[in-house]
Structure formats: structure tokens, C-alpha cells
Amino acid sequence: MSTQAGSEVKVFLRTRPTANFAENLIEYVDGQTVNVHQKKDSRKGVVNNQLNSWSFRLDGVLHDVSQEEVYARVGRGVVLGAVEGYNGTVMCFGQTGAGKTYTITGASGSYQERGIIPRAIQEVFHEVDQRSTHTFRVQLSYLEIYNESLVDLLASLRGCPGAGPGPGGMAVVEEACGGVSIRGLSLHLVHSEEEALNLLFEGEMNRIIGTHALNKNSSRSHCIFTVHIESHSRTLSEAKYVTSKLNLVDLAGSERLGKIEPEGQMLKEAMYINKSLSFLEQAILALADRRRDHIPFRQSKLTHALKDSLGGNCNTVLVANIYGEAAHVEETLSTLRFASRMKRVQTDPIINQHTDPVVRLLLLYANRMETSYETLSEAQVAEVQSQVQRFLEGSLDEINVRTHNLSYKEHCQFVNVLNRLQEQKVKAQLCQNYTLVEKDQSTADSSAAKVSLLEGSSSASDCLPSSSPPPKADAFEDFKAEQGSEINRILKENKVVLLECRARLRELTEGVNTTKREIDSTSTTLRQWKDRQQSQGQFISADGVPVLDEAELSLVLRLRDLKTHYRQQYEELHCIKAEVNYCQHLVDQCRTRLLTEFESWYNESFLLPEEVQALLRSGGTIRPGLVPVDKALSLVSYKHSIRFPPSATIFYSAHNRTVKRVGQHTHICTPISPNIMTTDR
Numbered sequence: 001m002s003t004q005a006g007s008e009v010k011v012f013l014r015t016r017p018t019a020n021f022a023e024n025l026i027e028y029v030d031g032q033t034v035n036v037h038q039k040k041d042s043r044k045g046v047v048n049n050q051l052n053s054w055s056f057r058l059d060g061v062l063h064d065v066s067q068e069e070v071y072a073r074v075g076r077g078v079v080l081g082a083v084e085g086y087n088g089t090v091m092c093f094g095q096t097g098a099g100k101t102y103t104i105t106g107a108s109g110s111y112q113e114r115g116i117i118p119r120a121i122q123e124v125f126h127e128v129d130q131r132s133t134h135t136f137r138v139q140l141s142y143l144e145i146y147n148e149s150l151v152d153l154l155a156s157l158r159g160c161p162g163a164g165p166g167p168g169g170m171a172v173v174e175e176a177c178g179g180v181s182i183r184g185l186s187l188h189l190v191h192s193e194e195e196a197l198n199l200l201f202e203g204e205m206n207r208i209i210g211t212h213a214l215n216k217n218s219s220r221s222h223c224i225f226t227v228h229i230e231s232h233s234r235t236l237s238e239a240k241y242v243t244s245k246l247n248l249v250d251l252a253g254s255e256r257l258g259k260i261e262p263e264g265q266m267l268k269e270a271m272y273i274n275k276s277l278s279f280l281e282q283a284i285l286a287l288a289d290r291r292r293d294h295i296p297f298r299q300s301k302l303t304h305a306l307k308d309s310l311g312g313n314c315n316t317v318l319v320a321n322i323y324g325e326a327a328h329v330e331e332t333l334s335t336l337r338f339a340s341r342m343k344r345v346q347t348d349p350i351i352n353q354h355t356d357p358v359v360r361l362l363l364l365y366a367n368r369m370e371t372s373y374e375t376l377s378e379a380q381v382a383e384v385q386s387q388v389q390r391f392l393e394g395s396l397d398e399i400n401v402r403t404h405n406l407s408y409k410e411h412c413q414f415v416n417v418l419n420r421l422q423e424q425k426v427k428a429q430l431c432q433n434y435t436l437v438e439k440d441q442s443t444a445d446s447s448a449a450k451v452s453l454l455e456g457s458s459s460a461s462d463c464l465p466s467s468s469p470p471p472k473a474d475a476f477e478d479f480k481a482e483q484g485s486e487i488n489r490i491l492k493e494n495k496v497v498l499l500e501c502r503a504r505l506r507e508l509t510e511g512v513n514t515t516k517r518e519i520d521s522t523s524t525t526l527r528q529w530k531d532r533q534q535s536q537g538q539f540i541s542a543d544g545v546p547v548l549d550e551a552e553l554s555l556v557l558r559l560r561d562l563k564t565h566y567r568q569q570y571e572e573l574h575c576i577k578a579e580v581n582y583c584q585h586l587v588d589q590c591r592t593r594l595l596t597e598f599e600s601w602y603n604e605s606f607l608l609p610e611e612v613q614a615l616l617r618s619g620g621t622i623r624p625g626l627v628p629v630d631k632a633l634s635l636v637s638y639k640h641s642i643r644f645p646p647s648a649t650i651f652y653s654a655h656n657r658t659v660k661r662v663g664q665h666t667h668i669c670t671p672i673s674p675n676i677m678t679t680d681r
């Protein structure tokens, strides 16, 4: 099993550009050292003009650098490692508005300013194309953790309409190998960079953002975009294959409550954010202390979900984002303290290598037949595959591929394979309860990869309540009748208005069609009348002017009225269509809000550890949450002056498709002819 030399988590500092950078307080020494000076607090009775100073040593300082350079220094190594089979994590941490989302995702809609995720996607598919000796399977998932609720940002793309995360809802579950996975989170198989970008933009549209004093598009949640990579050798007899998980994490911004005094929903969100970040700090402190053997991962959804991504078997890189103005020096200090703790965490990545039981079985079978794997006939391969398939489906109790007279060594191998398949069978049965968006089931092993055999043990966590929560369907009915009654009432009202609008749209469409038919028939009659007149000769007045007869005149006037009426009706139709779209949008927003609120309420009422519940109690009763503001509305102004490289077309076409699909009235960007290449690939 290959390993990369164990080392510490890599930590970089990145600054948000500002004209008021506090040069006298923040000092970059040699590209790796940051000195921070802070005035002593006069309220604490200390002389005001004295300074406290701290020095932090990091792996790099990214001040005034392009997105491309950030990716090259922070992301590329981790991404290439993931293609090789090493787990990787890139995580952005810092105060609200410091540039975490800009770093990890980039400025939506701008190719030049795209962040680490789109660049990582591009790199992965570039590598897949280059490595012709292997076949790759790339899957994506996009998880949001909002107020201690797990949200699938790609749920709108689930394969089967109406399929939810299953009766148990979404949960972090521990895997037999020590890793974690998210039960109920949809996994999407992608075959190209563009398909992957489509999913990224789709997820971005669904993120919960709010307006904050320091950031008008502030992420109010933690988001984890994961690229799952599996690679098999094209050599048929090679039973070994590798898998890896690349987590790209945008943490919600830490903030001092006293500074901006949020209230209502904002306060509740801030409390959840700060609490989960403080649990993250506790986990990091424990990880950095080599004498500790218990790491409190299960204290929050965030730490639990990141259990296998914060060091250990993972190449981990942290970007500490700061907003280097004097007013934020305290936040800068606390970000740097977090960063230097994180830097002490050990990593010990290994290539995640597995053995494909089907190939193993085929090798054994070939041995028994005294032939080689490569010379097995199609019928022989099909026989083994069919047995495995039926065994996994449960219609065959035993696998028997001519395994009589096995040597002791072969017998051990056979038992191993059977155990592995039995494990898969159990997992596959569990999987049936959950949605797994799998279009391609060609690799039997990966079909069941997301559900832990230790599922039972996760509920035995010492932090989780012991009594089992009520079924979600029942709880949802209760919620709609009580805490969620107001938003449910609004949803119902909006639905009624939507239905009325749709009825008016139908009526008007019929009216427009009737008028159009009348126009056509009147035009025909008028044309026929004119033809007849022409054949009979036109009647001319005494002054020599052609005279219309009364019937013809009435037809002309009728046609004019009909056309005026048609125009009016058409305009009205246009308005009512916009109205229907708007109402539909509101209904969708209400529905999302009802569900988000329900998830928060359900978690708070039944799933949260008692200590967290106690903390939230002071935050007051449940209030309707923020309607997810569509990030498309905040899409940046596009830089039409820039000319793009060909790869930008993929980026823009994925972006535009998502925006159009969601039906936003937003500025859609169009790539300009790719004449001049930038330095980006």
C-alpha cells in the first residue's frame, strides 16, 4: 500500500484585497511569516499606545495573488494526489466576508475568477484523459450543513422524482474502514468537465445565503463539495483498484456577535455557525495533541462529516482567509491562531487500494480451469458474473464456481472473496433504503460504497439522544399544524393564487387563439372579396377615386379592430405568463423554506445533543428561516472586455445552462470568441 511521507496539514494565508490594509498592524516577513500587532486595550487599564505582537509561521502567504496562483499553490497537489488514490481536503476558514467562497468557488460566472473547485474539476478530467492505462469513475456530491441540518444541494437532480433521502433522513455514518459517509446524500456520476460544472452551478443555486453587514452574499452554512474518484487498471486480471475522496470545503464565516449584533434568524444562524466552528477548533486541538486518543468528532455535524478529512489519511490544506483592515484585526488574530493549531495536525495519507472480488473470483476460477484469466471465454466470465450478481441480489445463496479440491491458499482466497461479497450484499440491501444516483452500475463494488456496516454504532454515539425520533412523515404533519403553521398557510395561499393565475393564463391563451382564428378567417374573406371585385372591375367615384363598397369597408374595419384586440390580448398574455412564473417561484421558495424550517425543528427537537439544545434555547422559538436567496441574482457583472481560452466555453456553457434551467432573469454571460489565450489552461 503506497503512502506519502507523513507531514503536517499545510496552511496558507489569503487576504481579501482592500485599500485600507492595516500595514502597521499586519506584517508579512518572508512569504511565510506573519506578524500581527494589536493595540493594548485601554479599557483593561493598560497604556493605550503599547502594542501586543504575535508571530505566525505558515506554509505560504497569498497576498495580492491571482486565483490561478492560489490554485497552483494550494489545490493542484491535493487534486493530483486524489487522482492517484490519496484522499484530499482543501478547506477555507475565516471571518465573514474574508473571501472563503471567492477562494473555493470563485466569482460565479467569471472564468478568470473561478476558484479552486472549477479548477480542480478541470484538472481531474484532464488527468483522466491523459491516463489511458486506467478507467476512471468520477462521482460528485454537494453537502450543506445549515443550522445543524444536513442538506443535499443536488437533491433537485435526484434520479427518481419524489425520492428523498430515505426514511431515516440524512445522517453522517461511520464506515468499516474508519471513514465517514453521508447516508442519503445523492452521488452523481459524471463523465466530463462540463457535466461536473453543471452540478457545481446547480448546487450553488441552492445554497443558503443571506445579507450580512460585511458581505452582501454571505454563506450562512458550511458546504462540502466532494469528488469521489475510482480508478481501475485496464489490465483485466488486475484485481486491485483505488478510490479517493476530494473534499473542497467552504466553511461559514466566524463572527463576533457583539460586533454586529445580529437578531432573529441571523442570530440563530450565527449561534449555530459559531458553535460548530468552536467544536471544529476543539477537534483540531485534540488532533494536534498527539497524546490524545479521543477526538470529539461527534459533537457536531460538521466535525463528524469531516472526521476523515482533517488530517490522518488525507492530504489536508487549510486556507485561512483574512480581511486585513484595522477594524478586523481581532478576527485576523483568531483566524491565524486557528491556522497555527491546524498546522500542527499530522497527516498520514495512504493510497486507498482495494481488491475487486469479482476479478479475484475470476482469477481463482481460471486457476481451477488451468487456464489464464485472459483466455477465459465470454461464457465462462458470464457464468461467474451471473453467480455474483444473483448472490448480491439474494436469489442465489451460495457461490460455487468449481471450487472443489482447492489448495489451502486458494481456499483462504475464496473465503476472503466470499466475505467481501457478503459484506457487499448487506450494504446493497441497506442501500435500497437510500437514494443513490447511480447511472452506471458496472463496478459491483462501488454500488454499495456509501452505507456503513457500522450504521448501528453511529446511533450509539454518546452525544446523540437515546430515544428514537418519531417518523419524519408524522413529525412533518405536526410541524405544519404547529410551529410551521404560518409558513404552511402562506404556502397554501400562494398555491391558490398560482392556480388562479394559471386558470387566467389558460383562458387568455384560448382568447388569443380565438382572435387569431378570426383574424385569419376575416383576412381570407377580405382577400376573396377583393379578388372578386378585381375580376368585376373596381368602382371609381366621379372624382376618379376608387370606392370601397360597404361590405368590404366593414371587413377592413373588423380586421383592424381584431388586430388591435389581438395585440392587447397578447400583451396581457405576456404579463400573465410572467405572473405565473413569479407565483411559481414564490411557491417553490415557500416550500423550500417550510422544509428547511422543518429540518431545523426536527433536528433541534429530536436529534441534537442536549448541550446544544440548551444553548439554542436562549435563541428563542423557531422562526421561519431565510428564504434561500438565489445566488444567481448576485452573479457578477461579466467582463466582456476579456477574451477567453477554449476551455472557458465549457465553463460558460455549463453556467448559462444552469441559470437558464433555474429560470432566473439574470444577466447571462456569453463567452467571446476565444482568440486570445490567457495563461489558464
Ligand SMILES: Nc1ncnc2c1ncn2[C@@H]1O[C@H](COP(=O)(O)OP(=O)(O)OP(=O)(O)O)[C@@H](O)[C@H]1O
Residues within 6 Å of the ligand: 015, 016, 017, 094, 095, 096, 097, 098, 099, 100, 101, 102, 103, 107, 212, 215, 217, 218, 219, 220, 251, 252, 253, 254, 321
Ligand atoms: N481575493 C479576492 N479578490 C477579489 N475579490 C475578493 C477576494 N476575496 C474576496 N473578495 C470579494 O469579497 C466579497 C466577500 O467574499 P466572500 O463571499 O468570498 O467571503 P466569505 O468569506 O465567503 O464570506 P461569508 O463567510 O460571509 O460567506 C465578495 O464580493 C468577493 O468577491
